[in-house]
Amino acid sequence: MNLSLPGSATDPFPPGDVPSDAVSDTAEASAAEAAMMRAEWQHVVFAAEPRRLALLELRAPWPLRPVRISVLRNHTVETSLSSLRGFLAYAGYVPEVVLSGYDDALSTAPVAAADVHLVWLDLSHYANAEIDGLWSWLADRVRFLRSALTGPIVVVDAGPALAGFERFNASLREAIDGLPDAHVFPLSAAVPPAVDGASVEERASSTGTALSGRDAVALCQHLGLCWIPALLQPRLKAIVLDLDNTVVGGVLAEDGAANVRTDGTYARLRERLLALHQEGVLLALVSKNDVRDVDGLFAQRPELEALRHALVAVEAGWQDKASSVRAIAARLHVGTDSLLIVDDNPGEIAAMASALPSARFLWAEDPGSTERALTLYPGLLELRHDAAASARMSDLQAAERRAAAAQTAIDPAAYVASLQVQIRLRADDHTDRTRLSELSRKTNQFNTSLARFGEVEVDDYLTRADRRVVSVRLRDRLSDSGLVGAVFARRDGGRVVIDEIAISCRALGRSLEPAMLAAALRGVAEGLDAQTLLVPFVAGPRNEPAHAWLAAFADSRQGGDDEYLLSTASLEARVPRLPIDIQWENGGG
């Protein structure tokens, strides 16, 4: 397959987003060329049973970020992991795999400096062990590893070959669930159903592993496309869908609303999209159709009602699609690098990739392969339940009503009062750990340092006496935004350093940042016994809002532009008085 490509020449990474250690397999391609090549790769990487030779032939012409994977194992994993490279290359990574010795006791000193720690044991080595003793022992070892390592830990669970594997997996999962950034990889769910015993590797004495060659590739597919990217990068926030021959079969303007196809694989694709929507991924539609035709389609076809309800934005018209996508990104308050754009037209993909080089693209060749790709696409896996998912949707709908009200308000204080804003703060609340890490890893606009704390690092702020983390929750009359702000602080000798302030983009644009941060920083200062706070600033591609807040509210700078000094007294004096109900919920202030 060779997709034609309209000419273009754009860097596939946005300015400032190119890692200094990025490498590529071949000469780098333009964004459009890279998007076309990724489309060509889809047949290989998203295949129901990917072929090793096809994977070996893949050479990425786009920058790849190195990822160091430490594997703690008791069996031969080299031949199993050899196909990982092609899947990771699609996701934008190049692996360096560091293997432990063969260690049934899991007592080898782990490689500390790894981006991901993979614990992969062949459980047939413990055939004489009781199931309960086995999972309990493994959970203990993972707890030990968690205390010794900072990077994410992934434990491969038991495949169907282990008698009692379902109980083993459920118990292991429950035991590890509360550990920060420790996850159980579902091997039994990742491998395809056995055909004629194909999953049983009776040649294990020669291959060195009980996993069959077919299952090894399936494992690499899920690790390389879904799991490792999910551990290393923020989740994609929205999917922007084309309509004709993507969400429905046929061309609306030619076939008419009554005749486009919505059944069969199109119905299954909608189910997949709605499942992603339930998991917190926003859905939007961009279509080169008359908006009345699109409205008519949704009105006439009741089977599309659930999808229409899930679409947070629809842009229909004859303008170029990149402009429509930009408009949607602005409405959703997200960067285009948080978007996955799904379109059946390679020419449209190439044109959009040139204009939106940081966006991701999926070529919707047919609804069946699109549905499968959406189960595997890098950046869509929800590792842990996203508690903010439902808040995000209602917040976006409320944002448009707020914006309309703000435009007509004469008195800003009266407008804020009408919203009945409530800000609630908590100090060192362990139940917030996952969400605090998400805020640190995901926020780009209001983020003072882009520190990108994982759950283990967040745990340090939650537990150590010389550290403090404040969670900020926000609600008003129109929506409950949930946990939208985080302040990470530590005592450093005689001073207190604010390592990161992160506020969700959903909370921005309401002029509430000064008030919520004044209260949060006062809680930090009181908790760590300080009057003055030092806030280092690290510039990123999009965090000017955080910089502007510092410039407006800091007392002074030191170290040039990089560090700001804030006193809580003068900070509170500078904050505009607004009718906002601010309270601490756990006595942190």
Next chain:
Amino acid sequence: MADEHIRRRASKIVALVLGVDPAIASTLAVDSSPEWDSLRHIEIILAVEDEFGVKVPEGLFRSMSSVDAITAQVVTLRASQ
């Protein structure tokens, strides 16, 4: 003709797994090529299996020691499986 097609693909597998030029892959053999170690050998066999849709019995692993030997075994296995 069919054998030549198998040979070309087998040669490609050996070249890609061992990281050598395809032109020299067909001249290599397990016993005479340091890069063709036991792990790479298993990897080659697994790639051969899914490329040609055959299952290689454990007893034949050692005999698939060059591109020519792989080609011959694949032809035989295809006929019998």
